Amino acid sequence: xxxxxxxxxxxxxxxxxxxxxxxxxxxxxxxxxxxxxxxxxxxxxxxxxxxxxxxxxxxxxxxxxxxxxxxxxxxxxxxxxxxxxxxxxxxxxxxxxxxxxxxxxxxxxxxxxxxxxxxxxxxxxxxxxxxxxxxxxxxxxxxxxxxxxxxxxxxxxxxxxxxxxxxxxxxxxxxxxxxxxxxxxxxxxxxxxxxxxxxxxxxxxxxxxxxxxxxxxxxxxxxxxxxxxxxxxxxxxxxxxxxxxxxxxxxxxxxxxxxxxxxxxxxxxxxxxxxxxxxxxxxxxxxxxxxxxxxxxxxxxxxxxxxxxxxxxxxxxxxxxxxxxxxxxxxxxxxxxxxxxxxxxxxxxxxxxxxxxxxxxxxxxxxxxxxxxxxxxxxxxxxxxxxxxxxxxxxxxxxxx
Numbered sequence: 449x450x451x452x453x454x455x456x457x458x459x460x461x462x463x464x465x466x467x468x469x470x471x472x473x474x475x476x477x478x479x480x481x482x483x484x485x486x487x488x489x490x491x492x493x494x495x496x497x498x499x500x501x502x503x504x505x506x507x508x509x510x511x512x513x514x515x516x517x518x519x520x521x522x523x524x525x526x527x528x529x530x531x532x533x534x535x536x537x538x539x540x541x542x543x544x545x546x547x548x549x550x551x552x553x554x555x556x557x558x559x560x561x562x563x564x565x566x567x568x569x570x571x572x573x574x575x576x577x578x579x580x581x582x583x584x585x586x587x588x589x590x591x592x593x594x595x596x597x598x599x600x601x602x603x604x605x606x607x608x609x610x611x612x613x614x615x616x617x618x619x620x621x622x623x624x625x626x627x628x629x630x631x632x633x634x635x636x637x638x639x640x641x642x643x644x645x646x647x648x649x650x651x652x653x654x655x656x657x658x659x660x661x662x663x664x665x666x667x668x669x670x671x672x673x674x675x676x677x678x679x680x681x682x683x684x685x686x687x688x689x690x691x692x693x694x695x696x697x698x699x700x701x702x703x704x705x706x707x708x709x710x711x712x713x714x715x716x717x718x719x720x721x722x723x724x725x726x727x728x729x730x731x732x733x734x735x736x737x738x739x740x741x742x743x744x745x746x747x748x749x750x751x752x753x754x755x756x757x758x759x760x761x762x763x764x765x766x767x768x769x770x771x772x773x774x775x776x777x778x779x780x781x782x783x784x785x786x787x788x789x790x791x792x793x794x795x796x797x798x799x800x801x802x803x804x805x806x807x808x809x810x811x812x813x814x815x816x817x818x819x820x821x822x823x824x825x826x827x828x829x830x831x832x833x834x835x836x837x838x839x840x841x842x843x844x845x846x847x848x849x
Contacts (some may be wrong), residue, residue, distance in 0.1 A: 451514040452540055453555035458484070458507045465546035467538055470637055470776050474537040477546075479503055486511050488518060488695075492534025492666070493610050501527035512555060513538070516640040529603060531614035531637050533666055556695060562632035563735040566681040572597075572620070572628050573849070574822075574830045580604075582828035584615055586819040589650040591657075591681060595812055596621040597819055598634055598650065598659070602828035612643030612664055613827075619682070625833075625849060634684050635659060635676050646671070647761050647806070653710070653740060657681045660706045660718070669702035673720070673743075689762060693776040695745055698733055699723040707762045708740075711789055719750055719762045721775075730758035732775065734790070750790055751775070763808040770842040776806040781820070785842035796843045803834040817849065 455476075456465075462480035466473060467516045476487045476496070484503040487496035499511065499520035510521040513536060520528040540552055571577065576583045584600030600615040608614035617635035622628045648661030657678040662671040670693040674683040694703045706723040717733040730753035734746040751773060753759055759775035766772070766789075773784045773793050781801040784793035801807050807820030816836040823829045836844045 449514060449556060451512055451555050451624040452536075452538070453553050453753045454486075454511040454513070455553075456509055457549045458503055459504055461503075461505050465544045465550060467526070467542045467544050469537060469539075469542055472537065474539075474542060476547055477550075484509065484520075484522070486520060488513065488530075488532070489537045490532050490534045491537060492532070495610060497530040497532060497609070499528040499530060502503075516637055516642070525803075526579070531609045531640075531642075532796075533609065533612075533640050533643065553800060554679060562683070564631060564680065566632065568627055568629050569685075570627060572622070572625075572831050573833055574630075574653070576824075576830045577601075582824060583821045583831045584828040585647040585806050586821060586831065587647060587649060587808055588619075588817065589818045590810040590812060591621075591652070593623055594621045595625070595648070595810060595817065596624075596681075597831070599821075599831070600645075600647065601633070605824075605826035605828055609643055612666065614646045615646070617645055617661070619658070631682050635686070638686065641665060648705060649707045649709075651708045651710065651740075655679075657684070658708070658740065658741045659684055662704045662706060662720075664704070665701075668701045669766075670694075671703045673703070673706055673718075690741070692743060694720060694722060694735075696735055697725060699725055702758065703733070703762045707764050709764050709770060712766075713789070717764075717790070718743060719764060721758050721760050722753065723756065723758055724749070727752070728756050729753050730756055732759055732762050732773075734783075751784070751793065761808065765809065765811070765816070767811070768838050768842075770838065772842075772844075774801065774808065779805045780824075781807050783844065796841070799837075801834070801844070804832045805829070807834070808835070816844070 465477040467475045474489050478485050486499045487611040489496045499562045512519040518530050531779045545681045582602045584602040587598040589596045601618045603684050606613045619631040620636040641662040646662045659676045672691045676686050678684040716737040731749040732751040733741040734750040737743045761776050763774035771786045782799045786793040803818040804820040804822045807818040807819040809816045818834045821829050833849045836846045
């Protein structure tokens with residue numbers, strides 16, 4: 449993976465460097481008041497992408513500029529990252545006007561296979577990775593005796609990549625809700641056309657593990673329903689042969705958050721957040737498949753909102769003989785209940801799920817365990833949990849973990 453490396457030592461502060469090409473600024477480095485900012489220009493947008501970090505005199509700085517990702521390291525530790533679109537204006541041949549000499553070279557980053565477990569930590573309640581990384585939408589999944597959580601890795605509270613988010617799927621798991629294990633990133637951004645890997649779901653089939661998600665693309669392009677596949681549940685590869693967009697009766701650019709399940713009818717069902725264009729109403733589109741390869745649209749969505757608000761991050765599960773459809777409006781999740789798998793869902797009094805932002809759940813023992821995030825300064829924050837059981841009429845009763 450070929451890129452550009454810019455390396456320098458902050459021998460004194462303040463520090464300034466700038467590069468121009470054909471009268472246009474292509475890259476700027478500023479360091480003063482103990483803050484370093486590197487601004488990189490692209491032909492996609494006149495606004496640069498910024499990398500920043502706290503610094504001090506004597507720090508060694510490296511900026512790695514790859515086609516789909518840029519990174520800032522200070523003394524060998526990653527401090528910030530961004531995800532470009534379009535073409536970079538800066539090149540190795542460009543000359544800097546600088547307070548001190550910089551080393552600008554081509555670099556190569558090899559894609560190495562990570563171990564299944566990278567590290568561990570204790571207690572995920574109130575947890576986030578730190579160092580400028582926050583927890584976004586969570587997608588729990590029960591696999592054997594492990595409770596897995598895929599979550600959206602967030603930097604800059606959804607402001608990365610010119611506001612597209614540039615989210616990627618991180619992966620942790622536990623067997624006891626005390627000790628948690630960090631696994632390799634499940635779904636990274638690997639192409640500059642990818643604006644964000646949106647929320648989705650995990651399903652097992654025929655000995656393989658499937659992650660379904662949509663890829664947000666720039667300039668209102670239809671979102672691509674995509675997937676990654678794994679043999680071991682820890683190392684996933686994007687399925688480049690798979691992908692489709694929803695029909696033109698829906699708002700295809702906003703399609704996202706596919707929830708995929710296998711129904712009692714033996715078919716695979718997918719529910720997607722979007723809107724009905726003619727009716728101007730938010731909805732959960734319903735697609736079905738025999739083999740998870742070809743997906744056919746059902747005539748009607750599984751849920752249609754009373755207004756234009758889109759029901760986000762759908763979840764679906766059966767529990768104690770009842771079927772539950774979960775979705776969030778402006779971050780607050782609520783549920784509908786039915787005695788039938790895909791029809792006649794009804795609301796129950798006080799149907800909000802008290803688990804902070806856009807929670808989803810997986811069964812754990814005889815309870816449901818919901819996972820969400822508590823907001824810090826906008827989108828994303830720290831992880832949080834709530835357990836639930838159900839009354840005979842399907843009403844969920846929530847309790848602490």
